Amino acid sequence: MSYRDLASRQVLTWACTAVGARMPVAMAPLALVFLARERPGGYSLGAILAAAYVIGEIVGAPVLGMRLRPERARAHLAAGLGCGALGFAGPGLLPDAHPLVLGVFAVVAGAAPAAATGGLRTLLTSLVPERAAAQALSAESMLTAGVWAVSPAAVAGLALGVAPRVPLLLAAVLMASSVACLWLLPAGWGADDTGARAGVSLSRILTGAWPVYVTGAASLTLLGLTELVLPALLEQRGIGVGWSGPLLTGMAVGGGLGAFVYGLRAWPGRLRHRSVVLMAGTSACVTTAALTPYAAGIAVALVVGGTLQSGAMLTRNLSLREVLPPGALAAGYSVMYAAAGAGYAATGSLAGALLRVVAPSGAILAGVGLTLVLAGIGWWGEGRYAGRSGEGVDFAVTGGLVGSRSVGPGAEGAAIRRRSDPEGRL
Numbered sequence: 001m002s003y004r005d006l007a008s009r010q011v012l013t014w015a016c017t018a019v020g021a022r023m024p025v026a027m028a029p030l031a032l033v034f035l036a037r038e039r040p041g042g043y044s045l046g047a048i049l050a051a052a053y054v055i056g057e058i059v060g061a062p063v064l065g066m067r068l069r070p071e072r073a074r075a076h077l078a079a080g081l082g083c084g085a086l087g088f089a090g091p092g093l094l095p096d097a098h099p100l101v102l103g104v105f106a107v108v109a110g111a112a113p114a115a116a117t118g119g120l121r122t123l124l125t126s127l128v129p130e131r132a133a134a135q136a137l138s139a140e141s142m143l144t145a146g147v148w149a150v151s152p153a154a155v156a157g158l159a160l161g162v163a164p165r166v167p168l169l170l171a172a173v174l175m176a177s178s179v180a181c182l183w184l185l186p187a188g189w190g191a192d193d194t195g196a197r198a199g200v201s202l203s204r205i206l207t208g209a210w211p212v213y214v215t216g217a218a219s220l221t222l223l224g225l226t227e228l229v230l231p232a233l234l235e236q237r238g239i240g241v242g243w244s245g246p247l248l249t250g251m252a253v254g255g256g257l258g259a260f261v262y263g264l265r266a267w268p269g270r271l272r273h274r275s276v277v278l279m280a281g282t283s284a285c286v287t288t289a290a291l292t293p294y295a296a297g298i299a300v301a302l303v304v305g306g307t308l309q310s311g312a313m314l315t316r317n318l319s320l321r322e323v324l325p326p327g328a329l330a331a332g333y334s335v336m337y338a339a340a341g342a343g344y345a346a347t348g349s350l351a352g353a354l355l356r357v358v359a360p361s362g363a364i365l366a367g368v369g370l371t372l373v374l375a376g377i378g379w380w381g382e383g384r385y386a387g388r389s390g391e392g393v394d395f396a397v398t399g400g401l402v403g404s405r406s407v408g409p410g411a412e413g414a415a416i417r418r419r420s421d422p423e424g425r426l
Helices: 009-036 042-067 070-093 099-111 116-126 130-161 166-182 202-207 210-236 241-262 271-291 295-323 326-354 360-385
Strands: 395-397 400-402
Touching (some): 009 042, 009 070, 009 116, 042 070, 042 099, 042 202, 070 099, 070 116, 070 166, 070 326, 130 241, 130 295, 202 326, 210 241, 210 271, 210 326, 241 295, 271 295, 271 360, 295 326
Antiparallel strands (some): 395 400
């Protein structure tokens, strides 16, 4: 297992495409807030526009992801990213438009390219040997961590130093550039039609993977709550709120480091067990951050928590590769993306409600408790419905057959089944 398998011109082209597609996503909520801050309604209007953007993502990801066809994925992704670029350009070119118009642009910017994350991830793994799937997903996580570390500073610097509309115009240009880069990549990827021959609908196959979505959303929800409550927590501890930016950057850097380390070797144990261990460690780090009175302690806890959370999310992506056939992977990744977005949106609502009645540290601890409950449900679901399958052996997914494949040492070969416990343990 080596990152050398990723050293190719096509993977580099994919990386350029991914940066152009994902940087706007990372920039969008904060850019919309800065766009509206000097208008009537100010931050409230900005929050509404950001919420409209997230709602667009949540709705668009599963709907468009399920319509993504492997053999013509490039055309689908290009259309979505092109419409997304127009959605970002609208508020940038018409910053004084009616709030309803800005809201429509925000929804389009969120919804149109929402399937790109799943499509690009599937395309990446098709560009590398099967043995390098874990390294490819680790490299993707490192790139994403870098994007999220740079984006807030870029948005704030451009909005305050140049003009509030500039970050959105930059996002439109970046997303349009990703469309151009797409045409340097393959038109699609191979698909396994075994599930289709067995008469199993895509929606049933995707529904069968629900435990993976639950634990994946839980891992992002935990750190999402930390991000949202961190400024209030620092204020509670008597620490300058301005430290929230560097602390969150450190957490993103920790995520990139965790992704790199995860891809260096094959790890022991089944994926669902690794996931639980990593999420428990992340929860412990976030709890430490909530309880420690010192800025240095909070910083260390967030960096380590980001490192562990990155590994937990990678186990979820690898689990999807095991439980879904190749033709359903892009849709499965899109559903995971939507689940994470829904969890993040719910986290924002939970944080807002809890901060009215409890201290910021208490709100974070409540989020930790919720995360552990969700992780437990997902772990139980995978243990209850997941069975072993050897390499080359078919397994059942919600009543139909799809092709299984091995994803490297330590893989579970898990399958999601109906009403039976193939392990014979539960």
